Amino acid sequence: MNRPQTCKTCGYQTSDSVTEGLCLRCLLSLGLEEPDQEDLVGSLVDHYRIIGTLGMGGMGVVYRAEDVRLNRVVAIKFLTERSLTDQLAQKRFEREARAASQLNHPNICTIHDVGNFEGQPYLVMECIEGSSLRARIREGSLSSQEILKLSVQLLDALEAAHEAGLLHRDIKPSNIFVTSRGDAKILDFGLARPVSAGREEDVETWSDATSGRGVIGTLPYMAPEQFDGSGEDARTDLFSLGCVFYEMATGKAAFVRDTPAATLKSVLDETPEPVGELNPAMPQAFNQVTARMLQKRAERRYESAAEARKDLELQAAYYRQASAMSSWRGRILMLFLVLCVLFLGIHTLNTYFEQREIESVAVLPFESLAGDSAKEYLALSMTDSLIQGLSPIGGLRVASWSSSDLFRDSGAEPVEIGRSMEVDAVIWGSVEQRGDEITVRAALVDVRTGKELSAREGTSSSKEFGNLQNGFILAFAGVLRGSLSSAEADRLVRRTPEDPEAFEVYSRALYLLRKRERTDLAVDYLKQTLELAPGNALANAYLSHAYLMQVAYENHRPRDVMPLARSAAQTALNENPNLPEALLALAMVKLSYDWDFAGAYELMSQSLESDPDLPTGLHWFGLYYAAMGDLETAHAMISRAKSLEPHSPVVITALGRISYYQRDYVEAMNQYRQVFLLEEGFAPGHLAAGLALLQLRQPEEALFQFRQGLQLGPEWSEIFDAFDSGISGRTERLNQALEQIRLESESKYLSPFYMAVLHTVLGRRDEAFEWLDKAIEDRSEYLVYLEVDPVFDPLRSDARFESALELIGLAD
Amino acid sequence: MKVSDHGFFTTTQWTMVQAAAALETTSAQQALSSLCERYWTPLYFFARRHGLSEDAARDLTQGFFTFFLEKRVFERADRERGRFRSFLLTSFKNFMRNEWDRESAVKRGGSSTLLSLEFERAESLYRIEPIETRTPEQVYDEQWASTLMDRVLRRLADEMRRAGYGTRFRVLRRFLTESTRGEGYREAAIELGISETAVKVAVHRLRKRVGQLLRTEISDTVSDPRAVDDEIRCLLEVLSAR
Known part of the structure; x- marks a missing residue:
């Protein structure tokens, strides 16, 4: 007997009898x-x-x-x-x-x-990533904890809809989505109507039902009052949601029977088997809440979703604590929590749980009130240090610099911007300098409620500006997560250079690094910073990043630059052994230059432990996995980086690269197109797009992209010329360009890796291997992706390719 | 079937049946027999889902078609509301309610050889369908869709075989639906000895051809070829409701 299969695309359950596995x-x-x-x-x-x-x-x-x-x-x-x-x-x-x-x-x-x-x-x-609740229920993959979390969220959502005066009227598993972050989303308000609507709407619903389009499938989720004409209200949706809860917990629909008539009878008369008997893992209180929501008579159900949510949240909180505390100490604390429930009463705790934790925050660009554009870096650095300072807080997503910067000068209200950025809270404020005195004013507002959670003002001398910034970081961290221990506080505070002049050049360097532009200038700025603030760990870490970027994007010889990157990272780690930026920089040196993959893994893991939400950490760890051939994990890591920093051209380009390595060139191009929308002329994106288009057999388009990407500097012109003439079949011109490259290679560096790519694309196998050997000798940056890079597919059957992989340490 | 460019004059097999019914032409009769032969399986499923035993459902379905063709039930079809699928089901329900009883069905169907219906195959299909939560109407509609698709895929396989692309169809068939799109193109390219891009193009063409054949197949069962989209949407919604 053929087993039914669930279609990954539409969720339809098909047997493979006629269509043989196709949906x-x-x-x-x-x-x-x-x-x-x-x-x-x-x-x-x-x-x-x-x-x-x-x-x-x-x-x-x-x-x-x-x-x-x-x-x-x-x-x-x-x-x-x-x-x-x-x-x-x-x-x-x-x-x-x-x-x-x-x-x-x-x-x-x-x-x-x-x-x-x-x-x-x-x-x-x-745009939501994830899968429908129906599919998740069918997979049977929901844990008790997930069910509780989703249930609380769904009740909260219904509460919001009802408060806005809307009944959904079509709550069922296929109308609920579970995002890849494990959150619930209610979809399809196509049958919604105002709570106060009259009976005409009901007639219409029935006409929908009788036409056989849409409502038939919801019969098992409809409340009894929808059939006997006693009217619908918020409790009607609660009944449907109760059916969903039941199905999540037991894997079976509460009232579905063989025929519509039997189903209807079941909805009207039958009490489903208790949840606890079918799934003993579910807490008793969840089962009680569900049972109450499934009461036949509306007046026996909860009056509102809010009431049900409060009952349930208590359970969700209990579970959170229980999973976090399995030690003896945890059990004692758990006992304390239980005693709290007993002694303080449920009402008090309900009030506490109503204050839901903020899971995401955006720091909007601070306004500079100095009236002097030369002082704008103060506002920039205030924004920057808050973003960096708050990001290590566990469970808190801090919208990135690139994301919040998009709203600079937009004129929109901060709360509105926060909603657009889909965050729970926003921080914004201003920086003003009068003489040597700097005043910062900042507010933290809950976007969901519009309520101001904290508003602060601080003043310092320009020399103490770094400390003032740290003060704001700690103050807001305290509001977001309660009081901090001194160790936690120490972890949050980034020791940015305190000297104002040092701070200014440091901020400028960071700006260039984020844009992946003029890294030579960024190196100069960071060196200046270190002259003014010797030994500053962050400045050293970023100096290391700058060197890494020179190799990756600006055609510097790895042997000249990588030792400098290593040294700067190590200096930073001597100052602060847990600084994630420094750990990452050293990891990258180990990955792409030392080919010490175990060492790279260890450092990347440490960095991730130190700051689980640092987008660069996830991005680079993803690249590590790509180099190791685990493209799925690479994709997941970089996707997570993208979710934290959705508007970063660098991260999106990296995601495109992973799709490219996965041979999904169309998806790679989708990512690159997003990059070009964000930042026209983002050179790494154009180069990557060119390679994807070559794979898509679109040489003209590829050349266009290369042309865009290689406008960076004259050092690229010959190789581009060679690509151009080689792809378009102008052999004579190609030979001239190659000769020019040979002549100039004595005076300026051109990565042999790109030459290997060029010859591979042109089908010149022997030349490709010659350049590959030189690239290995030079330890070119991208060699570690040799095993997964499709551009080298034509070389793979050659024994020389296997030798190359062995030399790098990538052979099986 | 003839479809004019401007849509002023369009016919389908079903409308031909309706229009020619009065003239009692052989071609109309053949067209109707052909339609019935194609789409009796959904009715059999409907009867089974209604709780009838294998034998009873077989007798009922056979009896219905004898009755349907002999009594020229199709003449009562409302041309303006002309989905053959709906008409057939309504007629079948009426037949069940008003005219059918087991003895007479056996009597009528037992001697008839008007249509050759493969009940055993239908029964084996019925047994493997996931039916536990569906109404007889849903089962009918789903089986209708399944029958349509079966015909389409068979026609496509024949076309490909005749064109010398039998192997290509065998290898690429699994990419017809979205859920497998893009995955495994490389392996398929290696197996067929063509480029990955050629695989992509071939899959695109196959998908388009499935769409065309499906539309042709459906247009035989609706009164107006312009209603083809409505019919497909309606079937999709029926499947969504599961």
């Missing part, structure tokens, strides 16, 4: 004539650049797109042209737009925008 639903979708669908990819719809297709259903198509105005990835749902003639479809679409756009909640899929493109209405929604 029947996806096959049917192929019949929908959507001539524009493929065409839309790559095109601009108003200010959204379509970058791929996420899915297609009966009613519409959902695309992944880039909002070029706000530089963020979104999902765009189009009603198909043919659905425009379908009044029901259109009505649902409009209703979804109207309803969901009224809501702003982290567990409800956000509608950002609605529009009309050449007569086709569309919805712009947040």
